[in-house]
Amino acid sequence: MRFETQGSKTIVLIDTDGSSGRGRAVSFLTLKNISATALNNAKNFALIRTTITSIEYLYCY
Structure with missing residues (x-):
């Protein structure tokens, strides 16, 4: 995963086979x-695992 800035937007790109693979990163999200x-x-995020379910949540502050 990597980020690119385009004006006031940030594009989240995903490369499914990693940076050393033959595939290329593709746009996943556009954030304004x-x-x-x-x-x-990393200080802007907290990874919280609940004990009620096996779901993990990612919060952005």
Whole structure:
């Protein structure tokens, strides 16, 4: 996964076979008014695992 900035938008790109594979990254999400710098900062995210279900949630602050 990597991020590219286009004006006030940040594009989230996914490369399913990794950077060393033959495939290329494709657009997955377009986010408005969120910088790639903010997305690269781990302090902006918290990974929480619940004990009620096996679902993991990713929260962005």
